[in-house]
Amino acid sequence: MDNPRLKQLSIRLLQVFITVVRLGNVSAAARQLHLTQPTVSLQLKKIAELVGEPLLESRDGVMRPTDVGEEVYRAACDILSRLDDLDDFLGGIKQGESGHIRIGLVTTAKYVMPRILGPFYRRFPKVQVTLSIGNRAHVLNRFAHQEDDLYLFSHPPAGESVLASRIITNPLKLIAPADHWAVGQKGLGFDVLKGERFIMREPGSATRMMFESWLSARGIELTDIMQIESNEAIRLSVASGLGLSVISAHTLSEGDMGPEKPAVLDVADFPLRSNWYLVARRDKRLPQSALQLIRFMAEHLGDCIDPGYVADNIEALHRVFTPSR
Template identity: 65%
Template sequence: MDVRQLSFRLLQVFVHVARTRNISATARMLHLTQPTVSMQLKKLRDAVGEPLFHYHDGEMVLTDVGSELQLAARDVLGRFDDFDLFLGRLRGGSAGHINIGIVTTAKYVLPRILGPFYRQFPKITVTLSIGNRAHIMDRFARQDDDLYVFSHPPTGTTVQANRILKNPLQIIAPLDHWAAGRAGLAFSEIRDERFLIREPGSATRMMFDAWLTGHGVELTDTMQIESNEAIRLSTASGLGLALISAHTLQEGRDEVKVLPVEGFPLESNWYLVSRKDRRLPHAAMQLIEFIADNLADCVDPALVAPDIAKLAGHYTADAGAPG
């Protein structure tokens, strides 16, 4: 490869196309014309000497060479972003931008962290992308974000995942449900009730399915709803019982009753996740260090992971850099 043919602009265009898989979208984002973006990609392909994309079912997909170039390009651009931040800090304080992908239940907690963080670092901006686990898993695979919050994180050698918060899952019922006043309850007594459940792939659904399978229980009446808010409201309205995060329950105004079912709440956790093969920007490291030092002041201390103080030690701004 003739590196003399490369430029920052070429790498920027490539990284945007690699993320969006769409030339038109990249052109709009970078205020370029589509022919200009296509020409830049061709110039980069010629410099590398290998195809960077191929088409599958009409969608642009990175080749193996393209995937490696994406890592290298992000590392190069990220280092100069950090240099720019270094200059900014010299001229008046921390600055930068963080992209964070979070599962839907975490949207009730992360703002409590980001508010105090912003007051301490007002020049650091954050873009939040919120979706169900499958959506955030896709973003993780595409390396769309710097950090992620999962309750059931991905696995593999490229994954850095550390528990930050407890996320107990409780069974709730309408206030007028026959079991609402009970002091103790076996699951067998409510197994034939209608349960409002999340979609397959949801971490809450995965936890519930695992518990049911482990106890040899099969629900006889279920209704799938792809929204925690809708499940909470539907339960309050008498549509059925549900398993829901305690954090989701705290944020709602709908009146429901937590049932004292034996074996519940299910113990779940939220994890802060990054990719080991992608270098973290300085701003993301600032947020990680803030969480390690201040999480107990932002949320209920009883829900904070006991080893939170060691969080920052698991991450490094040199992740993904050659060793």
């Protein structure tokens, strides 16, 4: 049976609900929305009354959506996204020549996305881009809450809501201090290195996941691990003699470290083969400006970065993200 009260849901009520779900806290949502906490609480009560079901519950001090709340959240995100798209259309940007794109990036991808966005901006100077950069867990959380239009992952999330296409190869190299005994040796087996200290990113990092999967497949256990949650700090730590590491070739090539540069070791099976994937949600409509960026990458990615890193199927990229919805 239709619920006529749903037609009383205002855009403001939906905005409040989305903000509370994303922040998990009424007080934080009130601050972000420039409202008082009682006002936010009253609006949450009103939207629950209009829907006719509980929408939020407190778990470990965090406001989480109920099953019904999850459906309302998805519908609210879709409604606001479509209104944004309508606003773009009415503003005369049907062709994606202006507008706003929100992109979530894993930290290693921050080295390549600016190389793409620079030429894109020169061609479409009216398109605004917001980048949100963090570790994989952070970007996965943004994906779950539909906070961005596009994402760049080394290991894309799974599920029916995921659209993903490989766009850039991301080889992982084994590096050591420049004066390490293994530098210059050819065809080393990893067994001679497994007793060394290895500097690794935090658990859940895509690079760490890839390396640990490779170790596990060969029954290898490392005995000395040092954890650092920064690619730049890992690169400098290796160069300074703190240990060995596995790191993205893109990270390794960025910046000038002067004389303190790590060396790449010639080890069997390395570099490990990894890729970056452009990702979007199947259940979220992409704005025309985001589709314009996808078309731009499909046609010009090899002009923005070293063509040797470009995925061999890049010309089909736009077809992945424009299915029938």
